[in-house]
């Protein structure tokens with residue numbers, strides 16, 4: 001029986017991927033050391049997800065391994081060896097802002113952890129698909145130099161610009177931009193994943209995602225914007241809007257749709273592929289629009305504060321052009337639009 005290794009298996013993307021691939025009857029090997037708790041505190045811990053996934057899926061095995069630890073990783077890979085059909089690498093230090101607090105930790109988890117996973121895969125199961133969760137932050141603040149126009153609730157892109165109709169594609173430069181240390185460590189990882197595809201001919205794919213969301217997110221102020229926002233609305237916690245008048249735009253993809261995209265790649269892999277991935281023009285919102293939608297679900301006004309000054313390098317407008325992925329994998333269609341996403345986040349809190 002095929003083995004799927006998933007790092008960050010207790011986090012948002014990892015846990016949806018565990019559910020999806022376990023549902024196909026695969027042996028799913030999760031790797032997660034609950035480092036999210038170290039990054040964002042007790043409320044962001046993903047440990048309870050381990051027992052939930054174990055109780056749901058008898059074919060799920062969990063290792064509390066740190067992806068920085070090559071000796072322990074080697075033991076996991078040696079155990080499953082050539083049975084490994086696919087590696088989904090979703091463990092990370094995922095926050096822009098947090099990275100500057102501990103630059104070594106950020107770089108070691110994001111960049112070193114990724115080459116560790118690639119090299120283990122090359123040594124033990126070189127034919128496996130290697131799917132890496134990259135980020136749109138590899139483009140740094142490049143999108144902020146686009147000709148943006150202010151509207152009532154959001155920034156939009158000048159209608160004449162080539163990105164206006166379908167969002168930003170993979171041709172955007174990754175150079176000469178402010179990335180944050182997080183963007184830089186993820187870009188290092190993204191490049192090395194591409195290189196294992198090109199240099200060694202391995203089946204690697206990078207997904208450069210906009211915002212990913214879903215009820216499994218342990219949202220925290222520094223990471224997991226929409227899940228955190230819905231939780232603040234629900235619990236009556238103050239939500240701070242950082243800069244850009246709250247009109248900054250993000251596209252949103254549900255992690256379950258992402259897991260189905262991984263499955264497409266797994267079925268028909270390519271070497272060194274890079275895709276922008278997100279809610280595209282079908283699922284995006286500004287912070288102000290998201291606040292309104294969360295208030296509607298919860299049925300009360302949010303407590304808000306406005307901080308005059310944006311997060312450093314934060315995108316003003318990001319919508320992913322997903323057409324390259326859809327050209328390569330025409331069977332994939334996301335199931336969640338914005339309303340379905342808000343409903344799912346709210347329903348997750350009512351449980």
Ligand SMILES: NC(=O)c1ccc[n+]([C@@H]2O[C@H](COP(=O)([O-])OP(=O)(O)OC[C@H]3O[C@@H](n4cnc5c(N)ncnc54)[C@H](O)[C@@H]3O)[C@@H](O)[C@H]2O)c1
Pocket residue numbers: 007008009010011012013014031032033034035036037046065066067068089090091092093094109113133134135136208209210211212213217218224
């Ligand atoms: N959520 C988003 O909006 C978003 C957007 C773009 C890209 N991404 C990328 O997608 C991936 C998954 O994001 P997510 O939202 O699921 O994050 P998450 O924080 O919910 O999950 C990541 C998991 O990795 C684990 N982890 C962290 N360091 C580890 C280590 N050293 N060893 C083992 N496990 C470790 C954490 O404990 C956590 O459970 C990340 O690479 C992130 O950069 C996320």
